[in-house]
Amino acid sequence: MPTPTFALSTPCFSGHAVRTSVTLTMGVFSLIIINKAGGLIYQREFQSGLRNLSTNDYLVLAGTFHGVHAITRSITPKIPISQPAPSPATSSTGTTAPATSSYSYPNPGVPVSGLDYLETDKFRLTCFQTLTGTKFLLFTDPLTGSVDTIIQKIYELYADYVMKNPFYQIEMPVRCEAFDRHLGAWLRGRA
């Protein structure tokens, strides 16, 4: 049985237990939080030994993702609102529709979102944008289930330990020790 090369904080009593906890903690790789202006305000890995990008690359990644997200929202196809059938005379000219008709999104009841997730064989990037414009990017194993629950919980922890910290300045990088601690503890407890 191969021994894992990185340290685990969960207690392990036998080789078998080690392997089980490894496969479970494999779930969540890292978290990035992007403020509404596209700036990186938080970045953290949940497994030791992951290959890191440089700080600058993370900033570029956050900014680029922010842009791509905005693009995906604006290229959402719009369909023309169905109009009364045009008269034969105008339709024969072939230049009927766009002049006066207006457009709407395919399913008007559902709000337009940007990129929600991005998946490869090796990982899945889930993006959750709050109504205030903050984005939470979670890198997970593609097999990890209930990513939405995890993100929702992270958002609650963020609301509690970041936003309620009177010394945290809104839109600025998150340096809240209590947030780190609770986030780490909750993810470990889950795994």
Add this chain to the structure above:
Amino acid sequence: MSSTKTSRIGEEIWKTRVDKVNAELVTLTYGTIVAQLCQDYDSNYQDVNKQLDKMGYNIGMRLIEEFLAKSGVGRCANFRETADMIAKVGFKIFLNVTPTVTNWTSDNTQFSLIFEDNPLADFVELPDDGRAQDELWFSNILCGVLRGSLEMVSY
């Protein structure tokens, strides 16, 4: 979203997801803050109102995240839904009161929230100096909170 469904969300969150504190602690703390502000501003109630609004604004900008995280609701489709959401979910989960939404203008851009029961104002008797009754807006912090939180969701 229907009005009854909104109330249900508010009830549900209030019952299961919110940490509660003693109401008198809140009332007394808030009362002390307002009294102190009146002292600091030499009973210039316009300035006190302004300061309360500013404090509320800063609270609202942060509190909105908790509201969204706990309630999990999406964007409101129109302003009437927003009013309902503020009264039945917002005030419910943070203060356990449900103000009445009323006095809509015909173009649906203004409404009033009427509090039958205001937890911030229990025990309060405004100073008897002939001006406070008219000039001091004791619970003005609530207006600030609404202004801050709605601004964050781009109203």
